[in-house]
Amino acid sequence: MRPFLFALLMAWIPATAQDAPTMPKLKVGEAFSYTTQVEEGSEVKEPLASYKESRGTALVAPLPNSQTVKVTGEEACGEHTCLAVEAKQDMPPYLRCHRGYQSVSKTIKALIDLETGDVLRIRTLLEAGKSVSNSSEASFESDSTLADFYGAWMTELKDDYMQVFRRASGELRTFRVKGREEVQGRDCFVVERKRLMPSKQMVESTMWIDAERRVVLRLAKGKQVMRLVR
DSSP, X not given: OOHHHHHHHHHHHHHHHHHSOOOOOOOTTOEEEEEEEXXXXXXXXXXXXXXXXXXXXXXXXXXXXXXXXXXXXXXEETTEEEEEEEEEEEEOOOSGGGTTOSOEEEEEEEEEETTTOOEEEEEXXXXXXXXXEEEEEEEOOTTOOBTTTBOGGGGGXXXXXXXXXXXXXXXXXXXXXXXXXXXXXXXXXXXXXXXXXXXXXXXXXXXXXXXXXXXXXXXEETTEEEXXXX
């Protein structure tokens, strides 16, 4: 092989490997527990008791008071292997119909395709007292995040990552890697996430995502901070 062709090949191989998506590294039986607190300067408080609606703007759900995400098994999804994931969330009563309740229970079940990273077959159960509602989706858009835990967009993260997604509703979602930090001994991407609604309302949050495993270890939204506790 000619020297310049060999050099070109050697330069191309590492770049290709580096740009390949990194699939989430999860095992059946694993569980991730999170808790949320409100931080005001050096003062730490319990989670918000409720979340007020704002007339004329999009309603954005608060972070859960606590949540546990479990990898419950493996399933076949077409020709690929998927991991079954279940998230149980204790939510503050953030909708008008939740008034009078101390908390709302939310359960989300979904599959994560280990070949593509896509989130599939999402089923959501919302319980507030005797009120129960169910919903289902065949798949998530690539810019969505399952239970503030994992999203297909995380497979593409790298140090210079920045991506803007435009939804059919007109909403713009921007993800940008600001740097890296260590969280609980794990190397994490620090990701700035912005949602610009058609009403021009801006919702911002920061996510610390395990660089190897591609799941959230910490999330800050306004004064709320959700952390992995075990």
